[in-house]
Amino acid sequence: MLLIPRYILRFHIGPFFFGASVVTFLFLLQFIMKYIDLLVSKGLDGFVITQLVVLNLSWMVVFAVPMGALFSTLMAFGAMSASHEIDIIKSGGASLFRMMIPVLFVGCLLTLGLFWFNDSVLPESNHRAKLLMGDIQRKKPTFAIEAGQFSNQIEGYSILARKTDSASGLLLDVTIYDRTKPYQMNIVSADSGQLRFTSDYNQIILKLSHGEIHQVKQNNYNDFRKITFDFHEIAMSTSGFLLEETDGDMFSRGDREMRISDMQVIVDKNTEERDSAITRADRFKNSHYDLLVNGKLYISPFAGKDSVTISKPAFRTTIILEKISEITSSLVMFLESENSTVNDRENRIKQYLVEIHKKYSLPVACIVFVMVGCPLGISTRKGNFGISAAISLGFYVFFWACLIGGEKLADRGMMSPQLGMWMADIIVAFVGIILILKINNESLTIRSMIRRIKKNLWQEKNELKK
Numbered sequence: 001m002l003l004i005p006r007y008i009l010r011f012h013i014g015p016f017f018f019g020a021s022v023v024t025f026l027f028l029l030q031f032i033m034k035y036i037d038l039l040v041s042k043g044l045d046g047f048v049i050t051q052l053v054v055l056n057l058s059w060m061v062v063f064a065v066p067m068g069a070l071f072s073t074l075m076a077f078g079a080m081s082a083s084h085e086i087d088i089i090k091s092g093g094a095s096l097f098r099m100m101i102p103v104l105f106v107g108c109l110l111t112l113g114l115f116w117f118n119d120s121v122l123p124e125s126n127h128r129a130k131l132l133m134g135d136i137q138r139k140k141p142t143f144a145i146e147a148g149q150f151s152n153q154i155e156g157y158s159i160l161a162r163k164t165d166s167a168s169g170l171l172l173d174v175t176i177y178d179r180t181k182p183y184q185m186n187i188v189s190a191d192s193g194q195l196r197f198t199s200d201y202n203q204i205i206l207k208l209s210h211g212e213i214h215q216v217k218q219n220n221y222n223d224f225r226k227i228t229f230d231f232h233e234i235a236m237s238t239s240g241f242l243l244e245e246t247d248g249d250m251f252s253r254g255d256r257e258m259r260i261s262d263m264q265v266i267v268d269k270n271t272e273e274r275d276s277a278i279t280r281a282d283r284f285k286n287s288h289y290d291l292l293v294n295g296k297l298y299i300s301p302f303a304g305k306d307s308v309t310i311s312k313p314a315f316r317t318t319i320i321l322e323k324i325s326e327i328t329s330s331l332v333m334f335l336e337s338e339n340s341t342v343n344d345r346e347n348r349i350k351q352y353l354v355e356i357h358k359k360y361s362l363p364v365a366c367i368v369f370v371m372v373g374c375p376l377g378i379s380t381r382k383g384n385f386g387i388s389a390a391i392s393l394g395f396y397v398f399f400w401a402c403l404i405g406g407e408k409l410a411d412r413g414m415m416s417p418q419l420g421m422w423m424a425d426i427i428v429a430f431v432g433i434i435l436i437l438k439i440n441n442e443s444l445t446i447r448s449m450i451r452r453i454k455k456n457l458w459q460e461k462n463e464l465k466k
Contacts, residue, residue: 004089005102011076012103019071019392023064024057031056044136052132058117058125065114066365067396069107073373074380074388076103081378096440100374107370114363119259127257145171145195154204154236156180161193170194174208176234187214188234206234255355263352270352274345281338284331350417354410357421358403365399368425371432375439399424 031053039049080086089099145151147164156179161171171193178186190211197204209231217223255263372395380387402424410420 004094004099008076008080008099009102009106011079012072012106014072015075015388016068016072018068020061020064020068023067023396024060027060027063028053028057031060038136048132048136052129052136055125055129055132058122058129062114062118062122062362063400065110066362066369066399067392069110069366070369070373070395071388071392073103073370074377074391077374077377078380078388079377081380086378096375096378096436100370100436103370103374104367107367110366111363114366115360118359118363123253123257123259127253130254130257157236159206174211176206178234183218185216185218187216188212188232189214190232204236206236208232208234255352258355260356260359263356267349267352267356270345270348274342274349277338277341277345281335281342284334284338346413350410350413353417354407354421357417358407361403361421361425364425365428368429368432369395369399371436372428375432375435378439379435395428399428402427 039052077086080089086099090096145159145161145164148162149160151159158177158179160175161173163172164170165172172191174188174190174193176186176188178188188208188211190208192210193206193208195204195206208229211229211232213225213227213229213232215225215227253262258266373392376391377388380391403421406415406420406423409415410417415423
């Protein structure tokens, strides 16, 4: 009884891993090309680069798994259709729905696994990747001295070596401008020098041989001193040359570095603050309205927009006008402040709701791509790589465009976060349902579906009349 499901799933294993691997590789290649200059210029070791790549693989996997599901269903059902195995299975009494059950079941498992990964692993990886990238960007380039060129990499020092020996690290005919002291500049010249790090790599020691030091006071150029030496050492700080790890607890997390539960707490808090601001604004408006009506003034509904009728002449007109101006200014300032608070909280709510629904909608793409891939593979009757890759790429680009477009529209308030993040899944699922119904019933067309729906509605209408 499980022979056919096992047989169908066996066709999916290879194409799934191949499709997911190709998409991951393309994202990885794009990432490396984007940051290659930064990684190379900083003189990072292989472990740090590998760590950065592995941390960024997390978000690549989230996008690659749905693509693998789409590609595998296209390849598997296309190959089975080309070899007429689909026709054989259908002649045995199995419908397309029954053939899709094991694939949909695996798609549901992928959805659950990807949702867990998206909510538990991805936020932590994004946070650590952001911290590591910040550490790399703060790191200074590798310290190096080229012959005949000044090196200003160490703060406060300009070093010139007219000749260098890369094998031994020997510097010949060295000149150093030392500006580390605000009131004095030292110009050091030596026949040769040798660079080395201290054991803790916190300082660079430059050991010079046979030279002299010229000391000049910045505020008094007549105060000049010349010192000759046979051996002299200069200790320079290596601050910024080593990769210093940042404490992750010192930095707040963004929306892509948080779990759904954490973001929901922020959404609830901002919703409460927004509602409180609206309540305060309404209460303030009502209190001032009562003061105007029940106090000294009555704004006639039949008068002009800016006209006022005095109902209780207890105050002079000037005092009343001053009171109106005072109340109006206070009201406007308070309402503007509360309106700014409401808009800020609304934007934050939308921002986090978009990310929350994205964490749900991306895993569900595994199911909707299975719904599209199975009937498309059968209809094309091609199980080769080219056709499957082209169709997969087309649907994936369309899905991604809908996802990014929905996110932008939701962030700008032109669409609700729910619709913006689920729009791509809804459209692809609708296309999949149409294709499944069409393939399962080969005589079914869009026109026949419309006629059938009209017929059912007409029958229901007649039954209601009876």
